[in-house]
Amino acid sequence: MRKSLAVVMVSLLALALVLSACGPKPEQPNGGEPKTKTVGGQLVLGLTGNPVTFNPILSTDTTSGAIIGRVFNGLVRVNETMELVPDLAESWEFSPDGLTWTFKLREDVVWHDGTPFTAADVKYTYDAIKHPDYAGVRKTDFKPIKEVETQGDYTVILHLEEPYAPLLSKLTIGIIPKHIFETTSIKDMKENPACMQPIGTGPYKFVKWEKDQYIMVEANPDYYGEGPYIQTVIWKFYGDNQVMLAALEKGDIDYMGAIPPDDVERVQQALASTHEFKQIPQNGYTYIGLKQTDPILKDKLVRQALMYGTNRAQIVEEVLRGYGDVMHANLTPSSWAYAGDVLNPYEYNPEKAKELLDEAGWKVGADGIREKDGQKMNVKILTSTGNKILESALLITQQNWKELGINAVVEYIEWSVLCAQYLDVAKFQAYALGWSLGVDPDCYLYFHSSAAVDENGQLVGFNDVEFKNAELDELLERGRTEMDKETRKQIYVEIQKIINEELPYVFLYRNNTPAAMHKKVKGVVWGATGPLYPEKWWIEE
Amino acid sequence: MSDYLLEVKDLKKYFPVRGGVFSKVTNWVKAVDGVSFGIYPGETLGLVGESGCGKTTTGRCILRLLEPTSGEVVFGGQNILELDRRQMRKIRKEMQIIFQDPYGSLNARMTVGDIIGEAFTVHGLAKGKERAEKVQELLKVVGLDPYHSRRYPHEFSGGQRQRIGIARALALRPKLIVCDEPVSALDVSIQSQILNLLEDLQEEFGLTYLFIAHNLSVVQHISDRVGVMYLGHLVELAPKDRLYSSPKHPYTVALLSAIPVPDPDMRKKRILLEGDVPSPLNPPSGCPFHTRCPKAGAECRESRPELRELSPGHFVACHLA
């Protein structure tokens, strides 16, 4: 039984309908198809970071990602409900054992320099990532691929070591042109001029990049899909968020993606007539990681008490000013595998928290701090400097925990020190940070026991809290090898339930950052994690 | 007495003292407080006193390098304090000054030739080659070599620099030169050379000197008459011999006793003044000297003694004299 594309598509569609109840609704562009879409015009976007490279397989930063997304295409792309839909691949099928994936490529795609796009480019891209000299960070993602085979110019077959469902989401990575990059060795790929002046297949062609000033792309008339309508897109660089905000108000830029929460109200009033304000849900969350082997934190009752005893709703209301959601487990509402209501919401209940702590044997001492077997209930939370929102959230947490009789101390450490001396060697009692998540719900590297610390004390994956649960291990393994999406969803709901019950972390919140888009920009599709399909936007002055 | 070349009448110079956030004037330092005297043409008047007594300020006020608070400075029958800037610049040809510090008084960035010659240019007296010749002549007059005119001040010793300063002061052929402690900064061995030079020049050019010094021994050598200042006041003024042989003011007596005597066998009673000079910010009432005067009585504390002529030409401001 081969799962054809049609089956995949139908199941995706069904899922989309189910999810629309809990996930953010995809916006319909102004009540369906408009009559005319204007071609031309210029869109100016604000940019705070400095792009590092426009090579999709080397890039790790979101700033570069914004430009790469318009210039390059992967075999698949993410739609408004975070599902994978065809892009350069027209269709694909998995062998029943999940070891052979066959992709049929579009035949009407050309690179921006006019060279036809073929299966050789796909093979080159994936082989480059698997090359020993490859200097990017995607190697782990592509490890399950044993071999990339091409059949003719338009068929790519991936041979896998073992079934690995999350791989499909990794194929969103932009395909790079073989004929351009084969002139440099894989080791020196970074130095290829095309990393700075990219040649892709996307709706927009790179024009120029004036460092720390602006990046300009223009419409690609040979683009294979619908659009693009807007002729020129410019990212203008701003070194300071407040200045970017002023630029938005002045009309220098048409879109700003992360308005500081404190300024939203004022700006919203000032620009009500000209701009549309949206919340962009972030597919990531902030949490307090709890070392599972710590004498205090190893007790599940204590961890649950911390969850009950932290007023997370207040943090979202006051610190994020409502621009966020309380998190209960490790997947955000943006994901198609989000468990939703079946999770224990741990609503703020200090009384319950105190009961749990009493039950765990931690009694309030003379100084108001709980103690057990002569040990005081002291918890040291490490965090990095420079994140104002997290700092405020931890202040509330610290106060909440104090009321429970827990003496929590927050220590602020510079990012690189925090990484090198605490996180990378998995030595801490608790720490507060955030994860940004991929499209696939797979979280093997975060919670599988084999992703914890090896016998040499080396951290293998990201399981620095050393969470170990045999049932979860088994589910995580199944989640990776199971190819059926509906079954996978059930597996990940189970995983979330276990995590929600066992609590490797105190889950805090995820941000929904406020964004503003000028009303002259039409056709914007607001997806689960921001505006989508820029090639379909147009400008109506 | 109109035969004075220069007459100073009730000269006062008060300096403001500032304080507080806005630098408001909170008090006055009475550096010179009503000084009167005259200088005859061709004579040398010595002006002596401890540092801070106002003698230097008096010298600068006479030349209007400081603007006096009140009083008159009559030079050649004219009160120069009434002159405007242009008239004043003209009269500067007639009165010059030699400063104490031979290092600070010469602009380090100018050659000796320029320092001396600048005045010729400004007053339109000479320029070009003629100026250079005049400068070289002046250098010869003060005992330097003509080729020195191309050098910079730092290339000279203290005594040589003071000669340059004298040459500069002489350049415009002034009638009066205020010598503001011209030898105090020099080695003792050089001092007499400079003093002799000044005496020779006085003879040659018919100069009149106001010679300011802080001890009586230097003045004794060069002066015709000597005035003694204390805390902004002139306390005694007399021809040199009279002053040195029969000083009338207790302060003058004390100063004289302080002159070292070259003969080691000669023993002399030294009068040691007790206490410090009172602050001119807060001068004592009555006689300014009464706080340190060994003879002071009740009257001295209450009223200030006026300068009186005890014998012809001998003036003293003391109730007890």
Place this chain on the structure above:
Amino acid sequence: MRSYIIRRILQMIPLLIGISIVNFTIMHLAPGDPVDLLVERNATAEERARIKELYGLNDPLPVQYFRWLGHVLKGDFGKSFVDGQSVSKTILERLPYTLYLNFLIMVVIYLIAVPVGIISALKQYSKFDHIMTTLAFLGQAIPSFWIGLILIYFFGLKLDWLPISGVGTIGLSVKTAGFWATFADRAAHVVMPVAVVAFGSLTGVARYMRSSMLEVIRQDYVRTARAKGLPEKVVIVKHALRNALLPIVTLLGSELPLLFGGMVVIESIFSWPGIGLLSIRAILQRDYQIVMAINMMGAVLMVLGNFLADLLYVVVDPRIKYS
């Protein structure tokens, strides 16, 4: 004099090597490296270790240093760890912007500060002097980013007189808009950054000028000049000012390296693509090659600036001679 110059230049070599060793060591002792900071928490420890090996970041420090020194002696500052671009090219791309901005700032500061300082000194304790003193305190006390944001808010946003960031309007050039329109556009963009920095440092230079002038006008040679019967203007300009400018000239010499250094705060507020922005980012990313190149450029300029200041002394002050 010639032997002095040669000696000084020879002395610079060990000095610069010493500086480079110290810089290199401090930078590598700082926690984190380009790979860690670039990938943040997106890659496993194993993957990061592999990339570090590729870049030679696991070699002993002396090996890394001599490899770097070897390249530098051949005139090659290497390639950025972060984006793989030539370091010299990256710096040269930005240098003109930094020079342009800082040169204008210097000119404005000195053109205003010197006369203001002179007037303050000549009219000590006057209203003008008090106002300048107050402004000097304000200029040094108010953080420049705050002034920057205030100016952006009023002149950029509320009054809409000036552009708020960047060096020029995108797409506007001599070719598209003609010389004068381009000139006006570039000038409008530079007004606020120059004003903010000038306000911060101008008053300091003015105070420096004031005290220098005050010191000089109390000198006997200024009295001498007056006693000569020189007009007041000549006394002030020829005798007092020339001497009072001496320390200012040498201050300029020591500020020369700053001209190339760029200013982090101003460059990031006004999105000015200069060295300051590049260096702060390189430091945060531990982009060793760029940090080293900028540091060494700074060190060379500092050493040369001091040397030039010393030579300048000889020109302006006849008392000083080197042998």
